[in-house]
Amino acid sequence: MKNGNSRRSFLQKGAAAGLTSAAMLSTFGQGLHAAVARQNPYSNPADLKITAIKCGFVRGAVYVKIYTNQDVWGCGEAVDAIQGTYYLVKKMGDQLKGQNPLNPNRLAEQLRKGAFFGxxxxxxxxxxxxAIETALWDITGKVFGVPVYQLLGGKYRDKIRVYCDTALYTSTNPSPQDYATAAKDAVSRGYNAVKFDVDDGRDPNKYDRFNWTANPMEIDRMYNAIAAVREAVGPTIDVYVDMHGRYDAVTGMKMAKMYEPLNLMWLEEPIPADNPEMYKYITQETTTPICAGENIYLAYGFTKLLADGALNIIMPDLQKAGGLGEAQRIANLANLYYVPFSPHMVASFLGAMASCHVCASVPNFQILEWQIYMDKDQLWKDIVTYDGPRTENSFITVSEKPGIGVEINEEGMKKYAAPGIPFFE
Known part of the structure; x- marks a missing residue:
């Protein structure tokens, strides 16, 4: 397959023009290479057609690849709400087959409006x-030879700041010292912002897993853990806390007030994000910034939260909120209310870089999530192809390659593929 500039295509389409240009330069070889580099290897964009959409499932994510009649492809990723969706990918693929992929907004709207009852x-x-909409943007960027952020209107920044989710939630009953150690480890890796989850259904002090009111022992645990983090990293490192929407408004308010002296960047989802009135109640009663949005879909889902002033910061997950175009619309909507845009991100580096293109394209971007296991677990290096550093000193440099700039690695994915589900078939 070809997915970049093609010398054969150039020679077939424009040999005469290439030789004429070369004669004007000092040597034939230099002129030919320059002409090849400028040549669009694809036929008229109007002739581009989708031929197939295939997918593979790896660890809670679906990776989509859109194929075309000109051997250029696009990649996209979705997370969390994707279990059992192989045939949904196939159905959407059949609906788009034969259409020109260079209309991401129109095709996404076609799929969405065609499924009001689906x-x-x-x-x-x-x-x-x-995932499909993201892959369409990837194709469009490749065909026109520009990065996705350029298609979204250009960029405000070259680098995207990330905070490091330390994934301490994988430990059983971690102590305040465990929190402090994990925070210092992240800072030693170059991160200037860290996040911790404090909800824990395994807490031995919990009376009842179905009762969302935290008891005094749980509250002490949640406070002491983050107090240890703040003491360990000092005042200049940003600290974020996530409660995963697993508490009631009483507990959410209590924790937000208790955390005020620790100067958090935000308290994330102290309650579920489906009741704007209760979020507004918490937000207006504390100086701790309140953040939510990873389980909200489409721009419509954010309208009341923003209009009611229910959140200080929004964090849509750009691998499930509706696509890159929809993500930009969400950010621009939030910007009208002077609310920062800080996307949730638990995807691979394909999803991370796709998110970076959106974050670069909007003025109110604040920070993007990064998972520490992506630094440590070989899986996340095997399943994508990217030829540069991923994070440097708490920043990701936005790719300047056409499209997203990161490719899925089907061969690398195979050993991690979910059993019992067809793999790119």
Whole structure:
């Protein structure tokens, strides 16, 4: 397959023009190489057609690849709400087959409006749509030879700041010292912002897993853990806390007030994000910034939260909220209310870089999530192809390659593929 400039295509389409240009330069070889570098290897964009959409599932994510009649492809990824969606990908692929992929907004709207009774408001349908829409932007950038951020209107910044989720939630009953050690480890790796989860259904002090009111022992645990983090990293490192929407408004308010002296960058989802009135109640009663949005779909889902002033910061997950175009619309909507845009991100580096293109294209971007296991676990290096450093001193440099700039590695994915599900078939 070809997915870049093609000398054969150049020689077939424009040999005479290439030789004429070369004669004007000092040597034939230099002129030919320059002409090849400038040549678009694809035929008229109007002739581009989608031939197939295939997918593979790896660790809670679906990776989509859109193929065309000109051997240029696009890649996209969706997370979380994707279990059992192989045939949904196939169905959407059949609906788009034969159409020109260079209209991401129109094709995404075609799929969404065509499924008002098929789940197009949220959940698995929108998550799969997100992967496909992302892959369409990837193709479009490759065909026109520009990075996705350029298609979105250009960029405000070259580098995207990330915070490091330390993934301490994988430990059983971690102590405040464990929190402090994990925070210092992340800072030693160059990160200037760290995040910790404090909700823990395994807490031995918990009376009842179905009762969302935290008891005094749970509250002490949640406070002491983050107090240890702040003491360990000092005042200049940003600290973020996630409660995963697993508490009631009483507990959420209590923790937000208790955390005020620790100067958090935000307290994330102290309650579920589906009741703007209760979020507004918490937000207005504390100086701790309140953040939510990873389980909200499409721009419609954010309208009331923003209009009511219910959140200080929004964090849509760009691998399931509706696509890159929809993500930019969400950010621009938030910007009208002077609310920062800080996307949730638990995807691979393909999803991370796709998110970076959106974050670069909007003025109100604040920070992007990064998972520490992506630095440590070989899986995340095997399943994608990228020829540069991923994070440097808490920043990701936005790719200047056409499209997203990161490719999925099908061979690398095979050993991690979810059993029992067809793999790119």
């Amino acid at each position: 789940g197009a408001q949220s959940g698995v349908y929108v998550a799969v749509l997100t």
